[in-house]
Amino acid sequence: MWVVKLGGSLLGSPELPHWLETFIKISDGKVVIVPGGGLFADAVREAQQRTKVSDAVAHELALIAMDQFGLLLAGMCPGLVTASSELEIAERGWQHRAMVWLPSKMVLADERIPKNWQITSDSLSAWLANKIAAEQLILVKSLSLAAYANFPILPVDRLIGDALIDAGFAEFISGAQYGTRLVNKSDFHLFANGLDEQLLKDNSIMLSEN
Numbered sequence: 001m002w003v004v005k006l007g008g009s010l011l012g013s014p015e016l017p018h019w020l021e022t023f024i025k026i027s028d029g030k031v032v033i034v035p036g037g038g039l040f041a042d043a044v045r046e047a048q049q050r051t052k053v054s055d056a057v058a059h060e061l062a063l064i065a066m067d068q069f070g071l072l073l074a075g076m077c078p079g080l081v082t083a084s085s086e087l088e089i090a091e092r093g094w095q096h097r098a099m100v101w102l103p104s105k106m107v108l109a110d111e112r113i114p115k116n117w118q119i120t121s122d123s124l125s126a127w128l129a130n131k132i133a134a135e136q137l138i139l140v141k142s143l144s145l146a147a148y149a150n151f152p153i154l155p156v157d158r159l160i161g162d163a164l165i166d167a168g169f170a171e172f173i174s175g176a177q178y179g180t181r182l183v184n185k186s187d188f189h190l191f192a193n194g195l196d197e198q199l200l201k202d203n204s205i206m207l208s209e210n
Contacts, residue, residue, distance in 0.1 A: 001093065002031050002136045002195055003178075005125035008038020008069055009142040015185040017076065019140065020098075024079035026194045027098035032089060032132070033080070034101050034125040035073055040065035045117075059115035063104035066121055070100040089132060101128060118167040126172035126180070136197070137173075137180045138204070139165065145184050145205060153206045154182075173209065180207040 004023070010016040023031045037044070044061040047053075067084075074080045083089045084102040092099040103124055107113055113127065122139060129137040143164065148154055156170045159182070173180055179197075181204040183190065190196070190203055 001089075001132055001134045002138065003034060003125055003129040003132070003134045004031055004138045004140065005034040005121055006036060006073070006140050007121070007142060008036030008041060010036075010140070010185055011038045011069070011072075013142065013185060015188060018188045019185075020073060020077040020080060022188050022191050023098040024077055026191055027096075029093035029096040029098075030195060032083070032099055032101050032128065032134075033070075033073065034103070034121055034128060035066050035070035036121045037062055037065040038069050040068045055117065056115040058117070059119070060104070060108060062117075062120075063107055066124075067102045067104050070102045073100050086132065103128070106131070114168060120166040120168075122165045123168040123172045126169060126176065129178050130172070130176060134178045136195075136200070137176075137178050138200070139180070139182050140185055140187070141182060142185050145182065148182075148205050151205065153208050155208050155210050157210070159207065170209065173207070181205065182207060 006019060023033060041062050044058055044065050048058040070082060074082050079098060081092055081097045081099050082102050083092050083099045084105045107124060113119060126137060159165045160167055160169060181200055183204045190199055
């Protein structure tokens with residue numbers, strides 16, 4: 001199974017439909033899309049600023065924001081199905097479907113996950129990859145990765161320092177058995193002919209723990 005995080009910043013971009021259509025075509029039950037929060041999470045941040053509710057409350061609302069973006073993605077492409085539990089993920093896999101994870105149910109059930117803004121969909125995609133014993137974790141970013149072109153392997157701490165991934169990410173990939181890769185939103189063509197590990201390796205940035 002491959003876990004692919006599509007950031008909320010892709011909403012409205014011409015690349016987003018290509019990503020979704022590509023995974024519908026090639027997934028064969030082996031791709032789980034993790035949705036970002038996007039404008040839905042932005043609304044939670046604004047609501048917290050106005051009301052001063054706790055980070056724990058905002059955390060729960062932000063998870064629901066991810067659910068909303070996931071439902072939106074599924075609504076954009078009828079070939080996608082949603083999954084909100086390990087059983088549903090397994091069932092969608094057996095059905096050879098491309099799926100979008102709705103995280104709130106599973107994440108809220110794990111009290112070990114910190115309830116703050118340092119934990120975003122980046123960290124939660126790593127949490128899910130651990131949970132389902134994924135082979136690959138791929139983070140799709142809207143920001144240009146040109147600055148890292150000469151560094152095929154990068155330590156997580158640098159990307160955290162550059163605010164490209166969230167501050168909690170390092171803890172979630174510690175000891176991970178899967179490969180963690182970073183690609184740009186324009187790189188959907190890498191998956192046009194299936195889940196090719198060598199092609200991904202040659203055209204992405206690998207994240208290391210240190």
